[in-house]
Amino acid sequence: MVMLKDDERLDYLLAEEMRIIQSPSVFAFSLDAVLLAKFVYVPIQKGKIVDLCSGNGIIPLLLSTRSKATITGVEIQSRLYDMAKRSIEYNGLDLQIQMIHGDIKEMPKQLGHGKYDVVTCNPPYFSTPNKDEINENEHLAIARHEILCTLEDVVRVSSQLVRQGGKVAFVHRPGRLLDIITLMRQYRLEPKRIQFVHPKPGKDANTLLIEAIKDGQPDLKILPPLFVYNENNEYTSEVNEILYGK
Template identity: 30%
Template sequence: MSLTLDYFIDENLKLFQDPEHFRFNTDTKLLAQFVRLKKQERVLDIGTNNAAILVYLDQFNVKELVGVEILGETSKVAQKNVDTFIKHRARIVNKPIQEYTDNLFDVIVSNPPYFKMNANQQPEKLNYRHLGRMEENLTLEQLVYHASRLLKSYGRFYMVHRPNRLNEINRVLYANHFSIRNLQFAYDHRDNKVKSVLIEAIKESNCDMNVLEPIYI
């Protein structure tokens, strides 16, 4: 396993990455900074990849950080980052979120795969980077269902996704007892097009939706 040592958002936040795997990107950074934590909360990162978001959230007064990652080699990188850089109680679980059980969390975070599999794609031909982007192991419906299953009532679910799927996202969230509280669009300053949407959804809440000021990247 040949790893690079990079910094994430801040030069003081370092982590290891595997060049062959899905590496953190702008959306990972946007999501990490979008999350708001209260004191002593338990946080779950679904599809934690190399645990970059957990490394960032370790700066705050958390009770526990948990990352679930289905890919074995990727979870080893995440575990190395937890062991090396995280100060709070933290653990990496190498299994599908569909099989994961735990006490309920206060906050759940996910930077999930954005793209649906099509009929011509053969799963066995997908590499690690493809698996970070394609819904082979985790569909939007599965993600939201299991986030609801593992989250406390009035718990907060943070995710980043593509704006063209916003109708579907809202429908799936509502079907799983979530209401969107905060929505924020990230624009590419070069063409002024929306590239990503950041979502904070509250479980079993009838809150109004706030559309926050846009981000330009």
């Protein structure tokens, strides 16, 4: 049994035999998080993974299906932290995944420098807008806008947490690509793999997946583009497989 609060619901995690607590007014995961969890390299057997800006725990839950590594999620919003914790317990994963309620900027001090094999983050995409432009729903505003952490915070903290030779992966917007690469190199993260995600063939990319190695050698691969929908507005076979399995 799981305790649901207010307008929360228990959703199936698509291809996985798992459930996740969601709330339309607080947080529901997007395709971006699912794509990042599929894109990033993870050690299969052992290791340590940390996911920053975890929201309701979607990325730690999905990564647990690909790796036996210990996974730590970090979320600053108490309501989302609570949802993630209950989802992890519901799925019987509390021995593999732990959630921390805290600010990512405090994590190098709290968790230690260079201790993680992989760092993932689906950060807020938009720079802080004027007050009248911010979503009136505080939970959604913090998840979408750089109110409590900036892109530089995310890159700097990721670099501090990951070990030398470890991997850092983000999902973001293509418009921030140069900012991301500039900041990654500033903080000793060498971009190694990039994939652009397009709504459908013929449309501009609207999502970017990028993975870097701490102190890696320059050698960037641009992967084939990923299209979400086909001409009939149905999921492409690639996305269908990511979401629902083979």
